[in-house]
Amino acid sequence: MNIGEAAARSGVSAKMIRHYEAIGLIGAVRSANGYRVYGERDVAVLRFIRHARDLGFPLEDVRRLLALWQDRNRASAEVKRLALAHVAALESKADSLRRMAASLRHLAAHCHGDDRPDCPILDDLARKD
Template identity: 70%
Template sequence: MNIGEAAAASGLSTKAIRRYEEGGLIQPRRLPNGYRVYSEADVVALRFTRHARELAFPLAEVKRLLELWRDRGRASAEVRSIALQHVAALEAKAASLQTIAGSLRHLASACHGDSRPDCPILEELAR
Protein backbone atom coordinates (compact mmCIF):
# COMPACT_ATOMS: atom_id res chain seq x y z
CA MET A 1 0.00 0.00 0.00
CA ASN A 2 1.12 3.59 -0.51
CA ILE A 3 1.71 6.15 2.22
CA GLY A 4 -1.81 7.57 2.01
CA GLU A 5 -3.33 4.14 2.49
CA ALA A 6 -0.92 3.41 5.35
CA ALA A 7 -1.90 6.72 6.95
CA ALA A 8 -5.60 5.89 6.72
CA ALA A 9 -5.05 2.36 8.07
CA SER A 10 -2.84 3.48 10.97
CA GLY A 11 -4.60 6.69 11.98
CA LEU A 12 -1.44 8.74 11.45
CA SER A 13 -0.64 11.57 9.09
CA THR A 14 1.73 11.03 6.19
CA LYS A 15 4.08 13.53 7.84
CA ALA A 16 4.17 11.44 11.04
CA ILE A 17 4.80 8.29 9.04
CA ARG A 18 7.77 9.91 7.29
CA ARG A 19 9.11 11.13 10.66
CA TYR A 20 8.84 7.63 12.12
CA GLU A 21 10.57 6.20 9.09
CA GLU A 22 13.39 8.74 9.46
CA GLY A 23 13.64 7.75 13.13
CA GLY A 24 14.08 4.10 12.17
CA LEU A 25 10.80 2.87 13.66
CA ILE A 26 9.68 1.39 10.34
CA GLN A 27 11.51 0.55 7.14
CA PRO A 28 9.08 0.26 4.22
CA ARG A 29 10.17 -1.33 1.00
CA ARG A 30 11.12 1.10 -1.78
CA LEU A 31 10.25 0.61 -5.41
CA PRO A 32 12.83 1.42 -8.14
CA ASN A 33 11.08 4.78 -8.66
CA GLY A 34 11.65 5.62 -4.96
CA TYR A 35 8.05 5.22 -3.85
CA ARG A 36 7.50 3.60 -0.48
CA VAL A 37 5.43 0.44 -0.20
CA TYR A 38 3.96 -0.31 3.22
CA SER A 39 3.14 -3.83 4.34
CA GLU A 40 0.50 -4.87 6.84
CA ALA A 41 3.35 -5.39 9.34
CA ASP A 42 4.40 -1.75 8.80
CA VAL A 43 0.83 -0.61 9.48
CA VAL A 44 0.70 -2.67 12.68
CA ALA A 45 4.00 -1.08 13.78
CA LEU A 46 2.58 2.36 12.97
CA ARG A 47 -0.53 1.66 15.05
CA PHE A 48 1.72 0.44 17.88
CA THR A 49 3.70 3.67 17.58
CA ARG A 50 0.54 5.80 17.59
CA HIS A 51 -0.71 4.10 20.76
CA ALA A 52 2.67 4.46 22.47
CA ARG A 53 2.82 8.14 21.54
CA GLU A 54 -0.73 8.63 22.88
CA LEU A 55 0.70 7.35 26.18
CA ALA A 56 3.40 10.05 25.83
CA PHE A 57 6.33 7.69 25.34
CA PRO A 58 9.30 9.53 23.81
CA LEU A 59 10.36 8.28 20.37
CA ALA A 60 13.50 6.62 21.72
CA GLU A 61 11.38 4.57 24.13
CA VAL A 62 8.86 3.78 21.39
CA LYS A 63 11.70 2.48 19.25
CA ARG A 64 12.92 0.26 22.10
CA LEU A 65 9.39 -0.98 22.80
CA LEU A 66 8.96 -1.82 19.12
CA GLU A 67 12.22 -3.76 19.19
CA LEU A 68 11.02 -5.68 22.23
CA TRP A 69 7.60 -6.29 20.66
CA ARG A 70 9.24 -7.72 17.55
CA ASP A 71 11.56 -9.92 19.66
CA ARG A 72 9.58 -12.99 20.68
CA GLY A 73 12.43 -13.99 23.02
CA ARG A 74 12.13 -10.80 25.03
CA ALA A 75 11.87 -10.65 28.77
CA SER A 76 8.72 -8.90 29.90
CA ALA A 77 10.71 -7.50 32.83
CA GLU A 78 12.43 -5.04 30.49
CA VAL A 79 9.09 -3.87 29.07
CA ARG A 80 7.73 -3.43 32.59
CA SER A 81 10.83 -1.50 33.62
CA ILE A 82 10.45 0.89 30.67
CA ALA A 83 6.77 1.41 31.49
CA LEU A 84 7.42 2.08 35.18
CA GLN A 85 10.24 4.51 34.41
CA HIS A 86 7.86 6.33 32.09
CA VAL A 87 5.19 6.44 34.81
CA ALA A 88 7.73 7.99 37.19
CA ALA A 89 8.69 10.60 34.60
CA LEU A 90 5.02 11.42 33.95
CA GLU A 91 4.32 11.74 37.66
CA ALA A 92 7.30 14.06 38.10
CA LYS A 93 6.11 16.17 35.17
CA ALA A 94 2.57 16.26 36.60
CA ALA A 95 3.91 17.43 39.97
CA SER A 96 5.94 20.14 38.25
CA LEU A 97 2.89 21.30 36.29
CA GLN A 98 0.83 21.39 39.50
CA THR A 99 3.45 23.62 41.10
CA ILE A 100 3.44 25.93 38.08
CA ALA A 101 -0.38 26.04 38.08
CA GLY A 102 -0.34 26.93 41.77
CA SER A 103 2.11 29.77 41.18
CA LEU A 104 -0.01 31.15 38.35
CA ARG A 105 -3.19 30.78 40.39
CA HIS A 106 -1.55 32.77 43.22
CA LEU A 107 -0.42 35.50 40.81
CA ALA A 108 -3.85 35.69 39.20
CA SER A 109 -5.51 36.04 42.60
CA ALA A 110 -3.21 38.98 43.39
CA CYS A 111 -4.16 40.76 40.16
CA HIS A 112 -7.11 43.14 40.42
CA GLY A 113 -8.18 42.41 36.85
CA ASP A 114 -9.60 45.89 36.37
CA SER A 115 -8.72 48.99 34.36
CA ARG A 116 -5.65 49.80 36.48
CA PRO A 117 -2.26 49.13 34.85
CA ASP A 118 -0.78 47.48 37.96
CA CYS A 119 -0.47 43.74 37.41
CA PRO A 120 1.51 41.36 39.67
CA ILE A 121 1.52 38.76 36.90
CA LEU A 122 3.45 41.02 34.53
CA GLU A 123 5.69 42.24 37.34
CA GLU A 124 6.61 38.64 38.21
CA LEU A 125 7.27 37.75 34.57
CA ALA A 126 9.54 40.80 34.22
CA ARG A 127 11.74 39.71 37.13
Protein backbone atom coordinates in the same frame (compact mmCIF):
# COMPACT_ATOMS: atom_id res chain seq x y z
CA MET B 1 -0.31 -0.21 -0.11
CA ASN B 2 0.88 3.36 -0.56
CA ILE B 3 1.65 5.85 2.19
CA GLY B 4 -1.85 7.36 2.11
CA GLU B 5 -3.46 3.98 2.67
CA ALA B 6 -0.98 3.11 5.43
CA ALA B 7 -1.72 6.46 7.06
CA ALA B 8 -5.47 5.92 6.92
CA ARG B 9 -5.24 2.37 8.28
CA SER B 10 -2.78 3.18 11.08
CA GLY B 11 -4.02 6.58 12.19
CA VAL B 12 -0.53 8.04 11.63
CA SER B 13 -0.22 10.93 9.19
CA ALA B 14 1.84 10.49 6.04
CA LYS B 15 4.14 13.24 7.29
CA MET B 16 4.81 11.33 10.52
CA ILE B 17 5.31 8.08 8.62
CA ARG B 18 8.02 9.81 6.58
CA HIS B 19 9.55 11.15 9.80
CA TYR B 20 9.50 7.70 11.45
CA GLU B 21 11.16 6.30 8.34
CA ALA B 22 13.80 9.05 8.38
CA ILE B 23 14.72 8.29 12.01
CA GLY B 24 14.72 4.54 11.45
CA LEU B 25 11.62 3.52 13.42
CA ILE B 26 10.04 2.03 10.33
CA GLY B 27 11.40 0.93 7.02
CA ALA B 28 9.69 1.14 3.68
CA VAL B 29 10.20 -0.88 0.58
CA ARG B 30 10.42 1.23 -2.55
CA SER B 31 8.72 0.22 -5.75
CA ALA B 32 10.46 0.43 -9.11
CA ASN B 33 9.12 3.96 -9.55
CA GLY B 34 10.46 5.01 -6.11
CA TYR B 35 7.17 5.08 -4.22
CA ARG B 36 7.02 3.73 -0.69
CA VAL B 37 5.15 0.44 -0.36
CA TYR B 38 3.76 -0.74 2.97
CA GLY B 39 2.34 -4.05 4.12
CA GLU B 40 0.15 -5.22 6.97
CA ARG B 41 3.16 -5.61 9.27
CA ASP B 42 4.13 -1.98 8.63
CA VAL B 43 0.61 -0.86 9.56
CA ALA B 44 0.84 -2.90 12.78
CA VAL B 45 4.19 -1.23 13.60
CA LEU B 46 2.71 2.22 12.89
CA ARG B 47 -0.24 1.49 15.17
CA PHE B 48 2.16 0.34 17.88
CA ILE B 49 4.14 3.56 17.54
CA ARG B 50 0.96 5.67 17.59
CA HIS B 51 -0.31 3.96 20.74
CA ALA B 52 3.06 4.38 22.47
CA ARG B 53 3.18 8.06 21.48
CA ASP B 54 -0.43 8.52 22.65
CA LEU B 55 0.79 7.32 26.06
CA GLY B 56 3.50 9.97 25.92
CA PHE B 57 6.52 7.71 25.49
CA PRO B 58 9.51 9.61 24.09
CA LEU B 59 10.82 8.38 20.74
CA GLU B 60 13.85 6.63 22.25
CA ASP B 61 11.57 4.65 24.55
CA VAL B 62 9.29 3.89 21.60
CA ARG B 63 12.35 2.56 19.78
CA ARG B 64 13.19 0.31 22.77
CA LEU B 65 9.59 -0.86 23.17
CA LEU B 66 9.34 -1.60 19.47
CA ALA B 67 12.52 -3.68 19.62
CA LEU B 68 11.18 -5.56 22.64
CA TRP B 69 7.82 -6.12 20.93
CA GLN B 70 9.56 -7.57 17.90
CA ASP B 71 11.85 -9.78 20.03
CA ARG B 72 9.89 -12.92 20.83
CA ASN B 73 12.61 -13.94 23.34
CA ARG B 74 12.28 -10.74 25.35
CA ALA B 75 11.88 -10.59 29.08
CA SER B 76 8.78 -8.73 30.17
CA ALA B 77 10.78 -7.28 33.07
CA GLU B 78 12.46 -4.81 30.70
CA VAL B 79 9.08 -3.71 29.30
CA LYS B 80 7.74 -3.23 32.82
CA ARG B 81 10.85 -1.26 33.82
CA LEU B 82 10.37 1.11 30.85
CA ALA B 83 6.67 1.52 31.59
CA LEU B 84 7.20 2.25 35.28
CA ALA B 85 10.01 4.70 34.53
CA HIS B 86 7.63 6.48 32.17
CA VAL B 87 4.90 6.52 34.85
CA ALA B 88 7.38 8.16 37.24
CA ALA B 89 8.28 10.77 34.61
CA LEU B 90 4.58 11.47 33.92
CA GLU B 91 3.83 11.83 37.63
CA SER B 92 6.77 14.19 38.05
CA LYS B 93 5.56 16.26 35.11
CA ALA B 94 2.02 16.29 36.52
CA ASP B 95 3.35 17.52 39.88
CA SER B 96 5.31 20.24 38.12
CA LEU B 97 2.22 21.31 36.15
CA ARG B 98 0.16 21.41 39.36
CA ARG B 99 2.77 23.67 40.99
CA MET B 100 2.78 25.97 37.95
CA ALA B 101 -1.03 26.16 37.98
CA ALA B 102 -1.05 26.93 41.71
CA SER B 103 1.53 29.67 41.23
CA LEU B 104 -0.43 31.26 38.39
CA ARG B 105 -3.69 30.91 40.32
CA HIS B 106 -2.07 32.74 43.26
CA LEU B 107 -0.76 35.52 41.02
CA ALA B 108 -4.12 35.89 39.27
CA ALA B 109 -5.88 36.11 42.65
CA HIS B 110 -3.66 39.08 43.54
CA CYS B 111 -4.19 40.86 40.22
CA HIS B 112 -6.97 43.44 40.34
CA GLY B 113 -7.86 42.80 36.72
CA ASP B 114 -9.08 46.36 36.28
CA ASP B 115 -7.97 49.42 34.34
CA ARG B 116 -4.94 50.07 36.55
CA PRO B 117 -1.52 49.21 35.10
CA ASP B 118 -0.37 47.40 38.28
CA CYS B 119 -0.12 43.69 37.61
CA PRO B 120 1.53 41.19 39.97
CA ILE B 121 1.53 38.59 37.17
CA LEU B 122 3.76 40.77 34.95
CA ASP B 123 5.83 41.88 37.95
CA ASP B 124 6.52 38.24 38.83
CA LEU B 125 7.45 37.37 35.24
CA ALA B 126 9.85 40.33 35.14
CA ARG B 127 11.48 39.70 38.54
CA LYS B 128 15.19 39.12 38.86
CA ASP B 129 16.04 35.78 40.44
